[in-house]
Amino acid sequence: MRSHAAAPSLPVSPMERLKDPWTVPSGIDSPIPQVPSDSQLLRSTPLRTSGGHEAWKEHVGELQPRHSCEIAWGIPFTCDEFVAEAVRSRHPKLLSHSIPEVLRASVHRNCKLREDDLVKIRAEWLNKWLERALALRKDEDVLKSNMPNHLRHILQPKRLLVWKEILQEEGYHDLGVFDEVVKGTELTGDVPVTHSFEKVFRPAEITESQLRASAQADRLAAIHSARSSGDREVDDTVYSKTLEEVKAGWAFGPVDSSFLPADAVVSRRFGLKQSDKIRLIDDLSGSKVNLTVQTSESPKPHTTDVIASMTLELLKGEARPVLGKTFDLKSAYKQLGLAESALWASYVAVFNPNTRKGEIFQLLAVPFGATRAVYSFLRVAHSLWWIGCKCLNLMWSNFYDDFVTLAVESNAANVESTVDVLFRLLGWQYATEGAKCKPFDTSFAALGVCVNLRQFPDGYVEFSNTPKRVAELIESINSFLTKGSMSLVEGQRLRGRMQFSDGQLFGRMGRLCMRAVNNHIFSGKGCKIPAECSSAMQRFACFLNTSAPRKIRRAVSDPYLVFTDACYEPGSDSWPCGIGGILFYPTGTPLQAFSFCLNSHMMKTLGSDRKQTIIFEVELLGLVVAAKVWSNILVDSPVTFFVDNNSARDVAISGCGRSVVVNRLIEHLLIAEVASATFPWFARVPSPSNPSDAPSRGNCAELLGAGVPFVPVESVVQDILSSLGNK
Incomplete structure (x- = not known):
């Protein structure tokens, strides 16, 4: 609303709420004639006019000043309106939000199409592109003949032109991925924007020119740092694997240091001992190569949340037994080559355990330890995953070199052969035997996580370490x-x-x-x-x-809503301190409620004898009681808790407080979360919009009249408070 007076008389100060409705005086332009009670005065802002002089306008035959003050009110939702908005907003962290749309569509097609139709669609698509691959064979040879020798050797198995035509015909958004693979991966400079990942800008810390200028001095340190790890097994493995890379055409060397270009950058290569293997790490951060990289995106491989959201989406539309497995690309990074313009920064120093000296090798394939290598590989892997979803109706995710795949049991053999033909069509090698090649099963491991699909027909899937x-x-x-x-x-x-x-x-x-x-x-x-x-x-x-x-679980993909509130009015004889809560179905219909008045001993336990007010502690107690008393209903479910006390919400989110009492209450909350396996989200509800305000004050008539059952909570409150003692 706008006032014609510079400073109208207002019934409350800024950020205060009206206790009673306020009729808007004449002379104030307002869309409503009366501001309802509980509305909050947000601001009263003077409006400046052009040139600093007051402007005038003709109004009903008189000259009056133009609007000179803007008044903003916050009018809260009613309780019913707020609950309706909460239902529409849903849970911010629902697993269903984690699934990419192209994968969601693939899952839906698997649920709706007959198996015979799925098999036919896959066969026709693959046959079409296998024939196209034969037609493009000569063009493929010409393309590779113009590549540098090392890149031609590494990319020889790939059917690059087929891959390009598929991406073009199917409408893939990042056609630049083809150019990056054909030219080779760079190690320095700006990472291309792909529009495949989240936008996150990270500037380079040094320029490529600065890296080149310091290369000669820095590489002496890198060469001297190539010394024994102290573990002969690690030293032998690192050196022998380096020689294997040379034999495979992924590296060149050893190279005499005197023949290195003046700006050649040498990084340290070392071994990282893991449980069942020793991984080679190329430290391009230590050599400052990674410091030259500037990014505008953050490549995010599909974590277990995407796998979980994929299973949840499948649970919604499928009741037949489902199996899963992981397809693992072999030496994934080594299937891509470096750009010729990147080779000056691709040298590594490796300790030779036989001569006890460091040796220099030049890497030709994409190194594990380069920032741009991660971006480049994930960019390519994303395109392969997208093709599988979009064109072949595969239900799979992509985490670096692992493609976690689900299939209806009766269709698993077809899915396995489809993935096999797709990788062979595009020239990607994957594990076809050994520990990394397990058959489709009701239980499988991926990313250090065990996925148990045995109870899929019963409506749930289990994830565990x-x-x-x-x-x-x-x-x-x-x-x-x-x-x-x-x-x-x-x-x-x-x-x-x-x-x-x-x-x-x-x-x-x-x-x-x-x-x-x-x-x-x-x-x-x-x-x-x-x-x-x-x-x-x-x-x-x-x-x-x-x-x-x-x-x-299939049945709990939508979130329950829990509203809690508390009151503390020590001067009241009938209800000095109370808590209340209401549990709503995901549809917004009340399911249960509670209302409880604390006695003097309970209030003292929360600190009433030491503090002027304990409203924060009581608000938190109400939240904890709700989490515990309804834990059997909220089991395995997403739930949004609404409280109207900022401090209670904040400590519930952070999981810690500043007093013994608060921390012990938080412990009860966390234990309840674990016991019921809920997915909680904590949010604030304005006090006038909080439906649990009435039961927190003992006013339960409306809810009882609507048939909402009240649950007893006295024993739960006593158990919680007895653990607090007199702290």
Whole structure:
């Protein structure tokens, strides 16, 4: 609304709410004649006029000043309106939001089409492009004949022109991926924008010119750093694998350092010992090559959330038994070559365990450890995944070189042969035997996660960490606890492994443990593990062993809504302090409610004898009671909790508070999350829009009249408060 007066008299100050309706005075232009009670005055802003002079206009025969003050009111939703909006908004972190649309469409086609039709569509598409591959064979040879020798050798198995025509004909959005593969991957400079990934800008830290200028001095340090790891097995493996790369045409060398170009950059190659293998790492960060890279996107491979959302989408439309497996590309990065213009920055220093000296090799295939290598490979892998979804109706995801694939049991053989022909058509080698080639099964491992599909016909799928991952992580934690110290690098590595494993555990107990590890490694107080961090690591290890698998259910894809509120009016004889809550179905219909008045002893436990107000603690108590009393209903479900106290919402989100009482209440909340395996989201509801305000004050007539059953919560409150003691 706008006032013709510069400073009209208003009934409340800014950010205050009206206790009663306010009739808009004459002289104020307003879309409504009366501002309802509980509306909040957001601002009263003077309006400036052109040239700093007051402008005038003719109005009903008189000269009056133009609008000189703008008044903004926030009019809250009614309780029913807010619940309706909450239903429409849904849960911000629903798994259904994680599935890419092209994959969702593929899942829907698998549910709707007959198996015979799926088989026919796949066969016709593959036959068409196999014939096209034969027709393009001579053109393919001409294309590769114009490539540098090393790139022609690496890309020889690829049917590049077929791949390009498929992308063009099917309408793929990133046709530049073909040019990058044909020209080879760069190691420095700007990463091309693909529109396949999230927009995130990260500037380069140094220029390519600066890298070239410092190359000669820096490579001497890199060559001298090529020394023994102290583990003969690691040294032998790194050197022997480097020689294997030379034999395969993925590298060249050894190279005499005296023949290196003046601007040649040498990075250190070392081995990282993992559980069952030793991985070669090319440290292009240490040599500053990665510092020249500037990006506008963040490549995000499909995590287990995408796999979970794929299974959930399939659960919605399919009841037949479903199987799964992982297709693993062999030496994935080595199937792509470097651009000729990148070879000056592709040298690595490798320790020769026989001569006890460092040797220099030039990498020709994309190195594992280069920032641009990650972008380039994921860009290519994304196109392969997209073709499978769009053209062949494959239900699969892509995590780096792993393609996790689902299939209805009766159609699994056809899916397996389809993937095989697709990879062979485009010239990509994948594991066809050994540990990385398992048949379709009701239980399979991918990305360190075990996916259990046995209960798919019953409406749910289970995700858990593999026993191997759990055992390795617990062993690592125990080794640090025994040693009693943990460096920054060790802590960062442990935290990363904990974070990945925690993704398959319900609740946020693991996050609190990781926070303790994080606080320690960045405390600057040395490597000795403090008692708090040690206790947190022990809890995480126990949590890994005892946590139930993460379940994805067909019937609970939509979120429940929980509203809680509290009142604290110590001067009242009848209802000095109360909590109330309402549980709503995902449709917005009330399911259950509770209303409870705290006695003086309960209030004292929350601090009424020491503090002027305990409304924050009571609001948090109401939230905890709701999570516990309805845990059997919310099991395995997404749920949005609405509270009208910012502090209660904030500590519920962060999982920690500043007092013993608050932290113990939070512990109860987190334990309830784990026990019911819920997916919680915490949000604020304005007080006037909170439907649980009435039951928190003992006003239950309207809900009872609507037939909403009230659940007793006295025993739950007593159990919670008894654990707080008199702290």
